[in-house]
Amino acid sequence: MTAPASPTKVRGETILSVDNVVKHFPISQGVLFKKQTGAVKAVDGVSFELRRGETLGIVGESGCGKSTLARLLMRLETPTSGRATLEGKDLFKSSGAELRRLRRNMQMVMQDPYTSLNPRMTVGDIIGEPFEIHPDAAPKGSKQKRVQELLDVVGLNPEHINRYPHQFSGGQRQRIGIARALALRPEVIVCDEPVSALDVSIQAQVINLLEQLQDEFGLSYIFIAHDLSVVRHISDRVAVMYLGRIVEIGTEQEIYERATHPYTQALLSAVPVPDPDARENRNMIRLTGDVPSPADPPSGCHFRTRCWKAQDICAIQDPQTVLRAADPHPSACHFAEVRPTAA
């Protein structure tokens, strides 16, 4: 397998650009005469750019819209509004053959390696299926040979091509999912919680594989996870989501060492650190209450109901995700500042 990078493809240039994407799921009532009574604002105006060869981590708690965002990018959901371009081509407006070509360039690795593989298909059929859907991208010679190459790339035994998913362990199944995503030589891979279902010792193997594949093939990742330590490890840049919005985005260092948004700070301080000594020096922020319903988010800043810095302005004015004086990276807080005793 040769790296797909050609001279015109410069590492660091924008490959995927997402602009103010919104997805509202309607809530309807009534049986005969359905009428819309509200909307779940799953993704509520998200913008970011993904650069070639980088990993953008997206973190947030359940219900913050990170998986819906992934599904929107894969066109598994139709956005309510907004725009996204992959290498300059409009992702949301294209259809038919054009959409298929775009999708070839962007693949997804799912969270659950137990349910995302068809139990009645052999591994060879699962990994080779993309070639049937995209015949023009299929290898010229033997398809089987190519599938075996892919198995080898992800560290599985090429001779196991005729086995079924249940004959593999969780970590191996996730490797099958990764091989399937690599089949069409995409440039962008959206990983939706790719390691959350795996045991710690296996998780590290899969993370290392993802990093190694990125170097080898110049891939760009959108890495969605709720585990902040994993995201820090793999990401170049990180976006933090809360109730359908990105509240802070920056380089891995900006987010983890100089976070300015209160939610990011609380999230970071809540992560259990596997070291009893480091833990005592840490200054924990305990958030009270639960995440509000995305069907009825608070006015103004969505985080204000749980925020210890909330003032009147937070209820009235929606803070924009812009560069803040405290530390120049985009943060959506009126009172953005670096935590003085950040641990």
Add this chain to the structure above:
Amino acid sequence: MTQSAVRPTPASPTPPGGHLLEVRDLHVEFRTHEGVARVINGVSYHLDAGETLAVLGESGSGKSVTAQAIMGILDTPPAHVRSGQILYRGRDLLTQSEEQRRQVRGKEIAMIFQDALSALNPVFPVGWQIGETLRQRQGMSKADARRRAVELMDLVKIPAAAKRLGDYPHQFSGGMRQRVMIAMALALDPKVLIADEPTTALDVTVQAQIMDLLADLRRDLDMAMILITHDLGVVAGVADRIAVMYAGRIVEHADVRSLYRSPAHPYTKGLLESIPRLDVRGQALSTIKGLPPNLMRIPSGCPFHPRCPYVQQVCVDVVPHDLVLGDGRTSACHFAQEVRDDSAR
């Protein structure tokens, strides 16, 4: 090193009157169509009043099965307790009748489960479910059980408890459901609380709230707690001692600080090195090669030897016994001293 069948549990000396709860050389197997899976292979641990013991392990290590054996809720068949003792206040639970065990369950030892949504009955209000134990076991009247249910919900800090008594489980968030579960477990005022992955299904901010709540309750109600988890981070904050399980055995047993500072078993060392740290920017993660063993074909000698960087011929041939290290810790590794010295560096 003793070669006796019952291995001594390390650290604290046996208090007069014995440990509150003690598991001795427990063996459990699952008899299935494909063969016999040896899930627990000689587990011993103990718990004293007021302390928190963490049982750490990956899926299939047998940590939950041990807890289910203590509670007497193993699915039999396929599970069979082959041998061993579970002593609660000196009495062996495994020899007791079902009626006697029922008196212990809930009242002396209670358990909370990982997935609160599937552990709660969706068609009954939570107040009714919390009160059920009180009506059944203590013969309380409906009105008394209701009153006590409100108290319990207050105790686990469910806001507006009296109002939420009639709500159904689906009307609660994940964290609140776990609080309901905790309230149910506390209903009969148990002395031992077994928490099986209590926060695994929860988000980090909620996870922190629940762990705080459990720590507070343990202290205020003077319970002893067994915390079963796979998360090395969660353990570091609350546990006094840790028992690390692998392939149905306890491979290392130590107080929290020594275990994190200088793990003395290659498996523990590998685990600690393979987790990405939030506060330390890492390079490539070191991994434990290979996969956990198939419990129907556990490797000879030390079950960890096919994955172990310290492996020697002796590990293939001889099952390592618990090596008692100077500071009252044990490690079931032939090279425990070396591993500990390596990690202390």
